Amino acid sequence: MSTRVAALRLLSFALFASFAVGASCGQTALGLFPGVVNDPGNLALRKAILGFGTSKICEEVYKRSLPLKLHEEDPIIGRFHATNCQVAPLATGNLAVTFGGFGWVWTNLTQRMSFEASGSVEYDTDFLMDGSTMYVYFRQKSTSAAAFTIKLVEQPQVATPLGGINLIAGSGNVANDLGSQIMRGEIAKGFTVIRKSSGDVEFGLGVIEKGEHPTLPYKPDASGHPVLENERCEIHQNQRDFLGPYEVPKGAKLGVTLSVDGAPGADLLVVPRYMGEPWLQTYTTQAATTPPPGTPALDETVFSGPIWHRSLPLAPGSYYLVLDNTATAGRSAPPGFAKDDRAALVSYVITLED
Numbered sequence: 001m002s003t004r005v006a007a008l009r010l011l012s013f014a015l016f017a018s019f020a021v022g023a024s025c026g027q028t029a030l031g032l033f034p035g036v037v038n039d040p041g042n043l044a045l046r047k048a049i050l051g052f053g054t055s056k057i058c059e060e061v062y063k064r065s066l067p068l069k070l071h072e073e074d075p076i077i078g079r080f081h082a083t084n085c086q087v088a089p090l091a092t093g094n095l096a097v098t099f100g101g102f103g104w105v106w107t108n109l110t111q112r113m114s115f116e117a118s119g120s121v122e123y124d125t126d127f128l129m130d131g132s133t134m135y136v137y138f139r140q141k142s143t144s145a146a147a148f149t150i151k152l153v154e155q156p157q158v159a160t161p162l163g164g165i166n167l168i169a170g171s172g173n174v175a176n177d178l179g180s181q182i183m184r185g186e187i188a189k190g191f192t193v194i195r196k197s198s199g200d201v202e203f204g205l206g207v208i209e210k211g212e213h214p215t216l217p218y219k220p221d222a223s224g225h226p227v228l229e230n231e232r233c234e235i236h237q238n239q240r241d242f243l244g245p246y247e248v249p250k251g252a253k254l255g256v257t258l259s260v261d262g263a264p265g266a267d268l269l270v271v272p273r274y275m276g277e278p279w280l281q282t283y284t285t286q287a288a289t290t291p292p293p294g295t296p297a298l299d300e301t302v303f304s305g306p307i308w309h310r311s312l313p314l315a316p317g318s319y320y321l322v323l324d325n326t327a328t329a330g331r332s333a334p335p336g337f338a339k340d341d342r343a344a345l346v347s348y349v350i351t352l353e354d
Helices: 003-021 023-030 034-038 040-054 057-063 174-188 273-285
Strands: 066-068 078-089 095-107 111-130 133-153 157-160 163-166 191-195 201-205 227-235 239-248 253-261 265-272 298-303 308-312 317-325 344-353
Touching: 057 078, 057 095, 066 095, 095 133, 095 273, 111 273, 133 273, 227 239, 227 317, 239 253, 239 273, 239 344, 253 265, 253 298, 265 273, 265 344, 273 317, 298 308, 317 344
Parallel strands: none
Antiparallel strands: 066 078, 078 095, 095 111, 111 133, 133 191, 157 163, 191 201, 227 344, 239 317, 253 308, 253 344, 265 298, 265 317
16 A cells, blocks of 8 residues: 555545544644645545535624725725525535625715625635644635625715716615625635634635735734634724624633724724624614614723723623714714714724633
């Protein structure tokens, strides 16, 4: 028996063991043979192994929102929340992911603009091993269908150098084109999932090279707490952002680290998912902002300057963290000057702590 055949058989046994005793153990075993797994000649083997994980794609899609940006280096200006998702394997070995949902973006042309979107994207899927760390890649191969419909434009009457343009929700116009461009830009990046043998997972848009990690506003601390999200968002006057939802298991605390710049401060509200979902729906269907539909688990003002941190002992469940720059929620309120939009630039890290 050749060394190569023996290695492949042992690799198959390791894969079986990963389902018998847990994914972390099996993944560590895969890391013993990165050369075999990474060998381009073993594409069929790698596709077969990857197939075991694709059944959870939609489960992961429902757990998080897709951050929307104008450019890669820019802060988040909106989010897309998936409400339906289907995954189908193709004869080529790729995956077809069909999705639908709703979201919003903020631009200086439209202010808050909410939308419904759906599409079908073909992803070329692959992974590489870096020791016992698995890099799973989802590269966009093609977008066969995409639909984008404006539902709300906060500032419907705008003037441009080309003359007055009336942005009407649901009609074909520059707002639809702008929103569709942002969505397509995010979809085209694909995404990378990095899973350590310990079970810790990092999620990043685009292709992250083996051995590298997503660019983070903060470096994770030395405590090794799992990082749920590490990003920057921009919250303009009379706007808010809904981070999450985040799942808090029994025995864990939600660690929240924030830094605010560009505005005197911003309010942080923590609400359970059953409360956050209808509040989010209202935010994307009404131009006027509303107070939370119940009492938040946390309501504090984070002032500009020093880094703010809290370890929140929440009951097990799913929660939204709402960053607010409005007068209708939170303990503070922006000045409200018509031509003085002091947007709050918020860098944040969300972790799970013991």
